[in-house]
Amino acid sequence: MSDTSLLGYKWQILNNDSSLSILERLLRNRGVLDDGLQADYLNPTFNKLHDPLLLDDMAKAVKRIKKAIKNGERIIIFGDYDVDGVTGTAILVLGLEELGANVSYRLPSRTEDGYGLNDKVINEIAQVDTKLLITVDTGISCADQIALARQKGIDVIITDHHTIPEQIPDANFILHPKLDKSSYPFADLTGAGVAFKLLQALFKDHYPVNELEARLAKYIDLATLGTIADLGPLKGENRVIVKQGLKKMQTTEWDGLNHLLEICNIDPEQEIESNHVGFRIAPRINAAGRLDSPYYALKLFLSKGDKSKKFAQKLEKINKERQRLTEEILQEAETIAKKQLKKEKILIAYHPNWKSGLVGIIAGRLSSNHSMPVIIMEERNDFYIGSARGPEYFDLVEALKNCEKYLENFGGHTQAAGFTLAKENLPNFIHCMQTYARQTLKETDTEPLLEVDTEINLQNINQTLINQIDTLSPFGHKNSRPLFMLKGAYIKDIKRVGQDRNHLLGNILVDQTEYNFIGFKMAEKVKNLQEFERFDIVFHVGTNTYKGVTKIQLQLIDLKRT
Numbered sequence: 001m002s003d004t005s006l007l008g009y010k011w012q013i014l015n016n017d018s019s020l021s022i023l024e025r026l027l028r029n030r031g032v033l034d035d036g037l038q039a040d041y042l043n044p045t046f047n048k049l050h051d052p053l054l055l056d057d058m059a060k061a062v063k064r065i066k067k068a069i070k071n072g073e074r075i076i077i078f079g080d081y082d083v084d085g086v087t088g089t090a091i092l093v094l095g096l097e098e099l100g101a102n103v104s105y106r107l108p109s110r111t112e113d114g115y116g117l118n119d120k121v122i123n124e125i126a127q128v129d130t131k132l133l134i135t136v137d138t139g140i141s142c143a144d145q146i147a148l149a150r151q152k153g154i155d156v157i158i159t160d161h162h163t164i165p166e167q168i169p170d171a172n173f174i175l176h177p178k179l180d181k182s183s184y185p186f187a188d189l190t191g192a193g194v195a196f197k198l199l200q201a202l203f204k205d206h207y208p209v210n211e212l213e214a215r216l217a218k219y220i221d222l223a224t225l226g227t228i229a230d231l232g233p234l235k236g237e238n239r240v241i242v243k244q245g246l247k248k249m250q251t252t253e254w255d256g257l258n259h260l261l262e263i264c265n266i267d268p269e270q271e272i273e274s275n276h277v278g279f280r281i282a283p284r285i286n287a288a289g290r291l292d293s294p295y296y297a298l299k300l301f302l303s304k305g306d307k308s309k310k311f312a313q314k315l316e317k318i319n320k321e322r323q324r325l326t327e328e329i330l331q332e333a334e335t336i337a338k339k340q341l342k343k344e345k346i347l348i349a350y351h352p353n354w355k356s357g358l359v360g361i362i363a364g365r366l367s368s369n370h371s372m373p374v375i376i377m378e379e380r381n382d383f384y385i386g387s388a389r390g391p392e393y394f395d396l397v398e399a400l401k402n403c404e405k406y407l408e409n410f411g412g413h414t415q416a417a418g419f420t421l422a423k424e425n426l427p428n429f430i431h432c433m434q435t436y437a438r439q440t441l442k443e444t445d446t447e448p449l450l451e452v453d454t455e456i457n458l459q460n461i462n463q464t465l466i467n468q469i470d471t472l473s474p475f476g477h478k479n480s481r482p483l484f485m486l487k488g489a490y491i492k493d494i495k496r497v498g499q500d501r502n503h504l505l506g507n508i509l510v511d512q513t514e515y516n517f518i519g520f521k522m523a524e525k526v527k528n529l530q531e532f533e534r535f536d537i538v539f540h541v542g543t544n545t546y547k548g549v550t551k552i553q554l555q556l557i558d559l560k561r562t
């Protein structure tokens with residue numbers, strides 16, 4: 001019998017240590033059972049935020065900003081065009097306005113300016129007599145532009161979280177949790193997280209201690225949007241930000257966010273989950289910068305009342321177009337990739353008409369469809385702008401580095417990277433990447449793996465377990481919802497449900513006990529399921545409320561014939 005499941009995964013049980021309780025196994029799998037981390041993990045309360053002054057340069061940055069506020073100097077916040085950059089920018093613009101600062105903002109255009117600071121924006125802000133520039137979610141790789149700003153008499157504070165380059169800019173102050181000399185206890189803040197820390201320091205300096213939490217809580221839902229969208233690992237301080245921020249979002253004080261929640265069909269009376277942010281809110285905010293102007297997204301947060309509602313509707317409209325274009329390009333890319341599936345270990349596709357703002361999404365979708373590394377490129381003038389996405393077993397930055405001689409520039413993370421390539425180097429680059437992938441990837445590497453927390457018995461599935469699972473939330477990047485395996489289950493009463501009838505609903509029977517199950521989008525993936533066939537199953541444990549009655553429900557993820 002094959003070891004592969006019906007969905008094509010090989011299951012890896014992370015922990016079956018019978019000396020540990022189920023909860024202890026889950027905690028150990030998340031790296032917090034030992035080392036005294038457990039208490040903080042289970043109680044990510046507001047007071048667990050670290051002292052912002054632990055970030056190098058923070059005290060000096062606060063002093064400089066206070067001087068600017070006192071003297072009415074013009075401050076410009078320059079942020080990135082994605083969710084992390086936009087929410088981080090909103091945090092500082094709104095927060096500094098609250099403190100009475102003369103503050104304005106600039107964002108780059110993805111297609112015209114590209115990522116980071118540019119000379120054009122430095123010249124322009126110098127002309128309007130800017131005295132202080134604060135970057136958000138960008139800046140650490142912009143040494144030239146920061147030198148230019150300082151030459152023009154502008155002081156610069158960098159707030160960023162991106163990989164530290166060899167040449168560190170000569171800014172007045174740098175707030176970055178990953179700086180070599182940094183003694184900051186948590187390195188994985190995102191751009192919005194670092195911006196939030198700066199605000200925390202400013203507020204700490206300005207407001208009495210007993211007001212601090214309430215003053216700061218107003219902004220923590222914005223930091224949460226950036227943290228989730230940028231895939232900040234939901235551990236340590238990010239866990240505090242996201243736990244508190246998702247709660248705050250239910251009663252958010254930002255009109256625009258309220259309107260966006262409504263458009264996303266998210267009921268603020270119900271608990272908001274990181275999934276809601278990742279799959280509904282973030283794509284709408286990102287769409288602005290991808291297809292049009294990121295200012296629509298920023299102004300959503302900065303405006304009030306009806307005006308903010310207009311921005312929410314605008315984002316919805318842009319996102320609809322983004323979805324339509326994504327599907328169109330995805331189909332074209334799939335057709336190209338199909339020819340490579342059998343013989344290559346990396347899929348590479350490009351087209352003159354594809355939108356650069358979408359190549360990352362397309363690469364991601366293709367990569368998850370085929371469990372393979374993928375490169376998608378679009379043409380711009382004499383260059384290709386490329387985006388790479390891939391499974392954990394393939395280091396994209398390492399791969400690009402290996403073919404560096406054909407590239408103008410490249411950067412990113414192991415599973416998501418970007419690059420620019422001169423047209424004449426295209427054939428060599430493709431050959432180089434294909435060869436590298438073939439040489440580094442073995443057959444077994446590419447088997448898709450499903451990590452399962454632990455095997456459980458039917459007796460373990462009860463309200464106590466559900467309550468325990470709840471204490472591990474919010475779930476998301478690097479803190480996944482617990483996944484369990486149960487042996488020898490009979491599947492019965494199978495129905496196809498949902499708008500497209502693509503979900504499976506039914507019952508699972510083990511030793512006379514029955515549980516309801518739902519399998520989202522499983523109808524197409526597992527055809528020919530026979531009633532009363534026996535399976536090992538992998539699932540999440542949760543509840544479902546129907547007509548006011550809440551019952552335990554298993555969310556089926558995968559199954560294997562026994």
Ligand SMILES: [Mn+2]
Nearest residue numbers: 084137191230
């Ligand atoms: Mn970021």
